[in-house]
Amino acid sequence: MASGHTDLAFQARGLGTIGGDFRPHSPDRRQSAKLRVLAPFTAQPLRLPPPPALSQLVTEIVSIPDITLPAVDAALQGGVVSIGNFDGVHLGHAGLLGQTRQLADRLGGPAIACLFDPHPIAILRPELAPKRLTSVEERARRMTKLGIDFLVVCQTSPDLLNLSAERFFDALVRDHLKCRGVVEGENFCFGKDRRGDVDLLRTLCRDQGIEFRVAQMESADGAMISSTRIRDLLAAGNVRDAAAMMATPHLICGVVAQGDRRGRTLGFPTANLEQIDVVIPTGGVYAGFATVAAARHPAAIHIGESPTFQSGDPTKVEVHLIGFSGDLYGQTISVELVDRVRGVVRFDSVAAIADQLRKDIQSAQQLLEPS
């Protein structure tokens, strides 16, 4: 654990292949084969004199039963790191993390991804902060499949964001992780005001004898893939292209709350999801899969208002699990949004909307058939 002045209690989690089982917070957070998550840890505030020490940049590794902190620290060192937000873990990230894995194999250390949570923009300009595409746990799950050994999560703070690019590099890459290699995309920026770029990073790495690689930027339809682009696609209801860029459908998790109980009178009960903390696509009817209690069902999903009944809000998410009957209240459901069926319409009668829902379910089933 680093020492130095700070009034802050930093919190960081390491997600890796050693120690502590991943204890799901909710049923949908399945334990992946390789992923282990170290239990959350909060460093106590330290009282040492100013000026602020670099320990304010934190990648504190979690203490867990059976594994002492130094052992965990040592396991993280001498590897290859890639730093970013990795929201969505899209194809661009996948290429980058694949190279991180390869370089780590060649240099003989762990492959590490490092991210900042919450997203720096949430601290700098909260009013502009977008909703995230993926929870940190979901990012870790996707990274595990890409061969990443550890995800180091630094809690973002104003002090962290105030570190110059050089100080940030020295603290994280040189001193804490003692990296042998670094891999980034060519648009990577780091340090205060994002002043550090790949040219500076190359120089800093060279001076320390650290191998540095710039990954090729991944594009789709002539434009670079980015988390921002995927958020824009979801805002336009284009869940299919979003899924293509992440190599997996956009995932929404929520807890089932009571609705108006009108759905069952229409012949199509819906689970109304609350406590969603990721991007919700624009209003419409979607085809997807809903996983509850480890069972995956085809589903027709309605997002947004129900103009027919003058009810709902634009971010309401209702899921009809096709062929399922049972009580879902209070359960956590994760919904994969595969394709869009249509926009939301106002119907003149209950019979007309019920008729349309029947057709929607057929359309959803067709869209979900393997091609």
Ligand SMILES: Cc1cc2nc3c(=O)[nH]c(=O)nc-3n(C[C@H](O)[C@H](O)[C@H](O)COP(=O)(O)O)c2cc1C
């Ligand atoms: C597949 C599907 C499509 C839907 N499409 C519409 C629609 O186009 N217009 C509308 O007003 N409501 C639509 N709804 C919402 C229904 O009106 C809603 O499920 C019903 O009012 C039940 O609401 P409750 O769960 O709050 O009881 C749709 C629901 C589903 C499951």
Ligand SMILES: Nc1ncnc2c1ncn2[C@@H]1O[C@H](COP(=O)(O)OP(=O)(O)OP(=O)(O)O)[C@@H](O)[C@H]1O
């Ligand atoms: N399309 C891409 N191809 C290759 N590398 C990428 C691509 N997009 C981002 N990267 C790299 O992945 C790392 C993490 O990027 P980050 O998640 O911060 O960016 P992003 O996906 O472009 O997100 P945002 O849209 O929020 O800027 C950085 O090194 C960045 O250069």
